[in-house]
Amino acid sequence: MMGILIENESSSAPWGLIFDGDNKILVGDMHQIPVELSKDYQDKVVDVANTYGYYGEGIGLEHNEAVTESDFFDRLDTKKHKGSWDNILVSSDKLSKEGKKYFLYSLFSNIKENKRLDKLTKEAKEGEKIIDLLSRTIPSWSADMGKFNFGKSDVEYFLRKSSDEGGVDLLKIAKEKDATEENLKNFLETGESLQWPKNWKEYPYAAGKFARNATQLRDNFLINAGPGVYFVGAGHLKDIVNMEKGIKKGLKLIGGEKI
Numbered sequence: 592m593m594g595i596l597i598e599n600e601s602s603s604a605p606w607g608l609i610f611d612g613d614n615k616i617l618v619g620d621m622h623q624i625p626v627e628l629s630k631d632y633q634d635k636v637v638d639v640a641n642t643y644g645y646y647g648e649g650i651g652l653e654h655n656e657a658v659t660e661s662d663f664f665d666r667l668d669t670k671k672h673k674g675s676w677d678n679i680l681v682s683s684d685k686l687s688k689e690g691k692k693y694f695l696y697s698l699f700s701n702i703k704e705n706k707r708l709d710k711l712t713k714e715a716k717e718g719e720k721i722i723d724l725l726s727r728t729i730p731s732w733s734a735d736m737g738k739f740n741f742g743k744s745d746v747e748y749f750l751r752k753s754s755d756e757g758g759v760d761l762l763k764i765a766k767e768k769d770a771t772e773e774n775l776k777n778f779l780e781t782g783e784s785l786q787w788p789k790n791w792k793e794y795p796y797a798a799g800k801f802a803r804n805a806t807q808l809r810d811n812f813l814i815n816a817g818p819g820v821y822f823v824g825a826g827h828l829k830d831i832v833n834m835e836k837g838i839k840k841g842l843k844l845i846g847g848e849k850i
Contacts, residue, residue: 603629604846606657607828608636611842614643614818619825619847620657622704626822627849633663636820641668643818646676649697649734650705658822676821680812681738693805695741695749697734698725699782699798707732708776715770721778722746722765734805753798755785761798810834814842825850 605627607619616639620626628636639645645652645667652658652672680686681694702708710731715724726746730737750762761782768774785798794800810827814836825847831837832844 603627604632605849606825607847607850608632608845609828609831609842610845611814611840612818614639615816616640616820617813617828617831618820618822619828619850620655620822621825621849622701623656626657626661626663628661628663633666637663637666639818640820641666641671643820644671644673645820645822646673646679647822648824649675649677649701650736651675652822654705655822673819675736676812676816677734677809678736680809681735685812686808690804690808691735691739692741692745692748693801693808694734694739695729695745696753696786696798696802696805698732698749699753699779699786700802702779702783705732708772708779711770711775711779712772715775719770720766721768721770721774722750722762724770724775725765749801753782753785753801755796755798757796759785761785806830807834811836814840 604619606621608628609617611617616636618626618628618636647653647655647658649655651674658664681691698707711724711728714728714731722743725732726743729735729741729746733741735741747762750765754761759781761778764778764781768778782798785796786802787799788795791799794803806827807830810831811834813821813823813827814831814834828844828847829850832842
């Protein structure tokens with residue numbers, strides 16, 4: 592196996608890379624934009640992936656065009672695909688009851704990429720309120736992938752905790768509005784604007800703070816995960832190298848200028 596810690600100054604990884612020893616790599620991606628890596632970094636990623644396995648994020652690698660449309664994807668051994676690392680996390684016994692609820696944050700994350708409006712609109716019943724639609728379809732939009740047996744009270748908890756102190760009451764909207772395409776569009780866009788505003792890195796709203804809790808749980812999992820290649824939303828990489836555990840391990844972000 593090649594020595595992956597030998598860096599080349601001319602190498603490029605605009606969405607970021609983190610090498611953790613010689614058998615583990617975190618590869619940053621932006622979900623829809625193909626991952627850009629110079630040839631030597633591609634070779635290192637492919638070598639580790641085909642030796643130790645590789646993992647996608649969220650609902651699965653097959654839905655992540657950043658990876659499937661990359662120049663190196665066809666070099667990855669399909670037999671070494673280990674599924675979603677998020678799925679491994681939520682299937683573990685390492686999450687508290689409170690920690691599990693944080694995974695409901697995904698309702699307002701990557702709504703365009705995951706075609707959330709289209710999917711919810713198709714699943715909605717005539718005259719059904721948004722809160723009832725969301726409660727009935729939790730496995731299709733929550734990052735827990737149906738593992739935690741969430742119910743209506745959990746969705747209400749999430750929306751209550753994610754509502755803006757300045758006046759936007761997501762729970763009230765969900766209880767009062769019918770699940771029409773127009774109402775769902777406005778609801779999802781409102782939640783997304785609170786969870787991921789332009790200054791999202793400052794987490795100015797409650798929805799962002801709620802999502803931040805889930806992000807930190809996921810970051811800790813990635814830091815502690817075993818050998819292999821992990822394809823990760825690029826924003827995680829900057830967090831990981833600045834976390835206490837990341838600093839103790841001496842993890843460094845390579846590239847990342849487009850994050």
